Amino acid sequence: MEIGTAFTGFAGEFTPEQAALRESVRDFFASPGYSWERLTGELGLTALAVAEQHGGFGATAVEAGIVLEEAGAALLCAPLLSTTAAILALEPSCDLLESLAGGASIGTLALGGAVEARPTAQGPVLDGRVHNVLDGAAADVFLVECDGDLYATDAAVVQPVPTLDTTRGQATVILTATPARLAVPAGAAHARAVLQALLAAESVGVARAALQSTVDHLRTRRQFGVPLATFQALRHRVADLYVALEQATSTARYALRVHGTEEFAVAATLAKLAATEAAWTVTRESIQLLGGIGFTWEHSAHRYLKRATANHLLAGDPAALRRALLAYAL
Known part of the structure; x- marks a missing residue:
């Protein structure tokens, strides 16, 4: 079973078009030799949330989040998140959008x-x-x-x-x-919320991929003649991580659904806190659950931990995010 398919929270509300987008992007990132030119030209991922009159596809922040989840799972090195954040921070009529949507500008x-x-x-x-x-x-x-x-x-x-x-x-x-x-004008607060929401979406993908790798290892690695996945203590630890991931997934996707509303600022802050905390926890625990192989440079576990750690601190560390949420509540 693939992580994120048994109980999918808001994933169950994806339209057929959104599900197809997710699959095509996942396949694209899994293929060798992809480049920024192919990413922006062949798939047009930077043009998703840009209006059609500015060279885009007229999609929403939800579709951008779907792409960034898959980018996080693939540990994408291209500047997709930063460019998408810039696009969503600009006004729909801004003349910068066309070059950003087409990939000519980053x-x-x-x-x-x-x-x-x-x-x-x-x-x-x-x-x-x-x-x-x-x-x-x-x-x-x-x-x-x-x-x-x-x-x-x-x-x-x-x-x-x-x-x-x-x-x-x-x-x-x-x-x-x-x-x-x-x-x-007065756009900095919205831009910060956009960056937080997109970091949350990417962090969900990071956590999902790390947990999937861990579960696959526990199912195949054997001790005392049986798979590690049969040991109850390990199953409990994975179950806790799975719950944290599902909570983060629902929170991150909800924030992107309310983009453009008054609720977005609070939802984005909460999503960034929940998703990056979950990703940081999942990737740290994954290294422990993988055993000796999790501490090697050859395994990708350390890369997921490093991406999760960076996302954890960018655009507000947990203490700053909690203070911001308290301020919203007062």
Whole structure:
């Protein structure tokens, strides 16, 4: 049995078209030799949530989340999450969308830094820096948070930084009198919620793949003449992880379903907390349940743990997310 098919929560509400999208994307990521050009051209994954008049398919954040779940399961190295986050953070009529949808441009969000905007005769310029920008070295369109607004620039100086997760780059974005333009007034809060929701979706895929690998190992590895999966103590541990994964799955998918509503900010924060906590727990426990092979470089378990750990800390660590949820409740 494949993890996520016995009790699927919101997965049971997928339309036939969404289920077909999931299968085609899963097959695509499982095939060798895929590239950014094929990802954006052949499948058009960056164009999913873009309106048709801007070169997209007119889908929703739900379809984007389906793709990112599969990207997380495959530990995709391409800048799909960062570009999708930039697309969903922009207004539907923004002129940047066409190049982002077609894959000609790679976008990312630069949030949470100390950035100031100054007016000049040629337009606003930005000063400051933003740390831990996803795919910063690959991006050519930066949506920068400043005083609650989002400014767009393609002239930032980028310094790649070493990270635990070597499957996806991060960078420090340096802005020194950098020309920019106001892209989304008062759009920073929404952009942060978008990034949190997409990280949640990806983390669900990371946890699902890690748990599936663990279950497959327990079914085939034998001790005392029987599969490890027959030992009750191990079955209980896997069951607890499965429950955590299903809770995270439902929470993450619900957040994407309410994208565009007043509920989205709270739902995205909760989804990011639940999904990244679950992924971090599942990937850590998976290494233990795999036994000796889980500690080797040859097995993929450590890569899933590193992706889960990075997602756990990006766009708000658990303490910050809990404080934000408390503030929403007051």
